[in-house]
Amino acid sequence: MIDIEKREEFDIEIDKTVGKPFIDDAKFSTRNVDVFYDDKQAIFDANIDIGKNQIIAMIGPSGCGKSTFLRCLNRMNDTIQGCHISGDIKLDNEDIYHKHQDPVLLRARVGMVFQKPNPFPKSIYDNVAYGAKLHGLASNKIELDELVEKSLIRAGLFKEVKDSLHKPGTGLSGGQQQRLCIARTIAIDPEVILMDEPTSALDPIATAVIEELMIDLSKKYTIAIVTHSMQQAARVSQRTAYFHMGHLVEVNDTNTVFTNPEHQLTENYITGRFG
């Protein structure tokens, strides 16, 4: 099963990404992406397509570059001093790093949910309405009410908070706060949702609720999720990408990755043979 001679992980070469990194119906496509923090290279030549209305999971040990890569997709790295990106990242065939591309508008199309729920210190209603107001998505109060309600319903939170919409968002439980952040993200009607370990601060029940929600949301949105939980990647995603020390080692159907991965490094990580 495992070749003993390949025991030393550093002996294994990573020439190019194995598996099926490219697909026909791509929402995002990245080619030859390198990312540097000052002199230190964090991502080496990442080539991958992210399929429309699919969930792609990015897994790998800490410091492998998966979060860095995710943050490239909505230019969150722009704000980090010394961070430099080269290569092509296209959303619907448009270069998102083009000089005329407004990063704020890009982030309206490519929303993000973070590890720790981070609701604004405002009411539940205002949390959801904030982005919609900013982007002028509602012309009057009735429309805004509808939008807030619709977003909370989609995020599976409406029933729980419908009588307390004007109470502070920070008063909700961790799982509810995370769903509030998801509602806030989908209120501005993005095309893609990036999730950076969205459930690692939540208990198993709240995690299951969010996972159900992700699967439901993927009918309308494209979702890319970074997760430390391999079971979560296996449960929710259609495709899985494995990162190792800045290299994109393998991209394959999730079923293949978890039963019969192509690359030895993927096998080692999936089966817990190094961390």
Next chain:
Amino acid sequence: METQQHISQQYNKELESVKSKVLNMGGMVEAQVESAVTALIEQDDELAKKVAESDYKINKIEVEIDENCAQLIAKRQPAAGDLRLIIAIIKVITDLERIGDEAEKIGRHVQKLVSTEDDIGMHAELSSLGERVIAILHDALDALARMDIEQAAKVVETDKQIDEEFNRVSRVLVTHMMEDPRNIKNMLHVTWCARALERIGDHSQNICEYVIYLVKGQDVRHTEFNPDQQ
């Protein structure tokens, strides 16, 4: 069944322990089959009785390994190669247990044959079939222990020869029955024994198919497998 070390030493130990139990069970089953064949050829009542009465040990170890596998799945959520290993083990031990049952059957039929005190003849035919079956089982267990897919593929091929051998034995048995109807009772016992041997060949083939699945992640049941492909 060599594998690379896990980060979790406990997980390692649990996997190693299950693997060694499977190989141990394989050894027990092999010994049972060898004894059953010897008892059949030599019409040894004592040995036949011993075989028939030892099958419970194999059944017991099967239950134990199944339980271990269920615990491993529940506690460790094995993936990739580990997952295939557990699945292959669960399937392999089912076939091993059935092989044990076939050996037990042979033991019981031999006891009945011996009690009639007639010479059944058929020495050469049964020896040949028995030797082939012992060899194929040995090769299958060897392929499992070494995770050797080439040998596994060879076993899958050899099983066809056992089927032919069984057909030959069947024709001889039918001839004996037609020659003298008084032979029918004994010849039926011999038929059941030959049939049990043929089934052991089939189970050995199944084990080899699981070895291929375990190593290559490819399910080759009900297909033609060529180890040189891919």
